[in-house]
Amino acid sequence: MELPFQIDLSGEVAVVTGGSGIIGGMFCRALALCGAKVAVLGRKAENGEPVKADIEAAGGEAITVSADVMSKESLEKAKQEILDKWGKINILVNCAGGAVKSAQIPQDQFSDIEGDMLNFFTTDMENVRSELDLNLYGTMLPTQIFGASMVGQENANIINISSMGAYGPLTRIPGYSSAKAAISNFTEWAANYFAKSGIRVNALAPGFFQTTQNHALHFNPDGTPTPRSKKIIDSTPMGKYGDPEDLIGALLFLVSPKGSSFVTGVILPVDGGFHCYLGV
Template identity: 85%
Template sequence: MQLPFQIDLTGQVAVVTGGSGVIGGIFARALGKCGAKVAVLGRKVENGIPVVKDIEAEGGEAVFVAANVLEKESLEAAKQEILDKWGKINSLVNCAGGAVKSAQIPQDQFSDFTGDMLNFFTTDMENVKRELDLNLYGTMLPTQIFGESMVGQENANIINISSMGAYGPLTRIPGYSGAKAAVSNFTEWAATYFAKSGIRVNAIAPGFFQTPQNYALHFHEDGTPTHRSQKIIDSTPMGKYGDPEDLIGALLFLVSPKGSSFVTGVVLPVDGGFHCYLGV
């Protein structure tokens, strides 16, 4: 992996939830390359081990720790395992999250409704609740559990992952958009709350990246782009999807003890301009 620039995290310990996912895995590798000891958190060891092996292959130190971000006991056990191994935690990156497929509304607008199609009125709100839980509660709970051991640590910082849906609702995914708006809001709340404790709290708001979690919304089964995919490109001033590695620079800036020591409560869009373009 090529880093856009280097920061020195030697001796620091970073925890990445969703560390076996696409963005979490890239972030874990980047932090490992900067010298941090990285705890790759995930639910399935077989998905996390390749990330750990990549970090070790680049000369870094990492461990897979099983954890479910929605279960307090699981996170408490993960924290203890990390503290027993490395004695402290400096950074927490809350990457576990995503849209829940069964919570998607299949039309952009109700006027598209064609009789027997699934629509907002037939959507099972339990699936929307799962989406809110995963993205909001799954950010707040790790912040509570790991944040407690970060108080007083050198370069203590938390990075949350928001979305373009936080700036305004994206069609079809109201639960996800609402959850990410709440993640941005929580980031600002936590930045204020922890400011005098030494913990900085910031977020990255990725634009559109082609990853497995959103593939079905953006591509047909035969690989051709959906109408939504073209609308995304047309609504992105840079006219393209991002590459997940484009997010690394924002992460390193926000984690950097030198570069962003007076930065807290920021939600940094990395989106080719999507958030500031109204279409005219």
């Protein structure tokens, strides 16, 4: 991986939830290339091993830790493991999350659907609740648990992951959009709350990236784009999907002790202009 620019995070300790995922894994590698020690956190520690191996191969330092971002007990255990190993935590990236397939509504609009086809009225709200829990609670809880050990640390930073669904609802994924809107709101709340503690809190709002999580919504089994995919490209002023690596510069800017030391409560879109274009 090539960094867009270098910042110095040597001596710093970062935890990345969802660290074995596509975007989380990339963030782990980028932070390690800047000198941070990185805890790759996921539900199964072994899934983080390839990320850890990449970091070590590049001369960096990493551990894998297992925790569910919705379980206080497992997060407390993970925090203790990291503190035992490195003695501090000063960067938290809340990257675990995503849309839950069973909470998707298959149509853009209701049209008097007959029969047993899934629609909003027949969607199991427990699936929507689990989507809200994963994204919102799964951001608030690690912030509470890891944040407690970040107070007073130098260059203490929390980075949350919002989405274009926070600016306005995306069709078919009302639970995900609501959860990401709440993450943006929580980011601003926490920025004020922690401002005098030395912890900065910011968020990235990625546009559309081709990753495994959204693949089925955007591409047919034969690899051709779905109509939704065409709408996304047409609604993105730059006319393309982002490459996950496009997010790295924004992350490094936000955790940079020099570059953004007076920046907190920002939701930074990285989206080829999607958020500022209404289609006409």
